[in-house]
Amino acid sequence: MRRGNKRSLTELTGLNSFLSSVIAILVGLAFGFIILLISNPSQALKGILVIVKGGFNGGAKGVGQMLYYATPLILTGLSVGFAFKTGLFNIGASGQLIVGAFSAIWTAVNWKWLPGPLHWIVPMFVAILVGGLWATIPGLFKAYLGVNEVISCIMMNYIGMYGVNHLIKVTNIYDQLKNQTVSVPATAALPYGGLNKVFYEKIGNLVRPSSVNIGIIIAVIAAIVIYLLLNKTTFGYELKACGHNRDASRYAGINEKRSILMSMVIAGMLSGLAGAVMYLAKSDGLHIDVVDVLAPQGFNGIPVALLGLSNPLGIIFSGIFVAHLEQGGYYLQKLNYMPEIIDIIIGAIIYFSAFALIFKNAVQALMRRLFRRQDKED
């Protein structure tokens, strides 16, 4: 394998990774089909088609909903994936997300004087800032005290959750009746940005737009920014170098402590942003429930990052894909299947994507055989 043509192999690695992900997805779906067959054979074929169609089951509105649910997944996926690229495991996205969400809601409710679009832009940046600050603690602990970031992030998740629950109750954003946060003012909700003109459904004369808003555009922009940062800047190169080998980076003159801290902070900022785009929604949108449960969206970022191979652009697609499958699970209930089947399928896809190395080798061998044949024909 190592003796093969170097140039053609490097050109193929991107395609290879993509193909091995596709294989993992197909195997995962086949696994899901077997579960459908076991639970109710007569509907299984219909069921798997519903899953594959995913968001498209609901027409244009369904696609909109899919993008809506993909938005936080992409952002937390970016947060985890970025940290992976720089050698850190950010399992603390949940805490960073919830403190970001809280500060966004608080700012939106209390700073009503903010004019026009600033009323949602400023809370969003406050959330980014606070999410980043929250990640500063594990960052500092890792860089200067040698505390494993996994453990400090787990601790920060719980501290964030209880802290936010406390702060919600003592500030004016608490809706005691529903035991959740109040709705943000309409001007502080993320605007549709024209997406409601594309993704809607029409029942008679009634036009119902989907919930998707410019959050999805913000998420895509964030992914592109992170991609450029990692691949086109010296700063990003230093961060990645520290991830590969901390000692070698220090030897090469990189301030490795600062790099670790910055990686963590940027990851936290992305999770904080995820919290803002989730909760800066209209009154029928999401609210933070005051319960002792960690925000699951933070953990859902991990499979998204893994499926996207931690590549920021790949994460856009894996986030949409996971949301697509979850929408499929929503429609699956009409056939009397349980939506949990989707989580099992996603789990299976992740599991098989762990076999990427084996798949990659198989694909590579296949490719080489194809190309060799071509060479002979030339």
Add this chain to the structure above:
Amino acid sequence: MDTVYFLIQQMMLFSIPLLIVALGGMFSERSGVVNIALEGIMVMGAFCSIFFINRMQNVLSGNLLLILAILVAAVSGMVFSLLHAYAAINMRADQTISGTALNMIAPAFAIYMARSLQANGVQQIPFNNTFRIKSVPLLGDIPVIGPLFFQNTYITTYLGVIILLISAFVLYRTKFGLRLRACGEHPQAADSVGVNVYRIRYAGVAISGALGGLGGLVFVVPTSTNFNATVAGYGFLALAVLIFGQWKPMRILFAAFFFGLMKTIAASYSGLSFLKNLPIPSNVYKMIPYIATLIVLAFTSKNSQAPRASGVPYDKGSR
């Protein structure tokens, strides 16, 4: 004095599951396989064993049923963990990926099975807690020590202590333990003297699966009357305890007790008059275990004792 007895009894309920699961994680990581799937393994073990109790409680009750459930939990956790072992060892997969996959599959599987197997598609699995030991005969009557350790307890508490002692013995005093540690530190060296690295790592992960599954049961039984496809993040906390305990049995015990004590104070402060009267809101109390752990870590983490080859797939060809 009654307060102290109460605190210690409560602390055991929080600490013992953490201790068992963290010891499980220790076996896996000391053999060189990072096991982030502990949470999922706990859910799987708890699901199988609680479902077993649910079905068998009309026939059996008391500690015989619990002992059988313990076996079910350990076996189911072990079988489930083999998925992780296969990916991590045979397929040389990224161990975070397969661990995450197991964490996703377990709760979904538990909900799916519970709703499929129970009438009306109910998700929670109820069970009768007939396992509490009011007072251990003879030992429970000893002054001070009796109320501290032998009243209002479960056999799982003693099981946890036994597992700790056996773990420490196996790890440091047996051939298997030495080989296990070698595979986690330098698998190439272990292989060069004829140790089968793959087999040892399989054993490490399987032990972690058995203890993880058992820990799931031990966590659910005293703290609830039904199982709802979750162990409340205890698998991740056990991971934290493992790192806090520097991958060493006795330090893991200390870490588990420390965390359990903090958790007990947070959970039962309203029953303690001197804490209740302080003007501190409940959510702040709940934060204490996590903040305290962070602070202790900040002072103790400077030289980490993590197994050197942990998380690195072993490839015989690249020796």
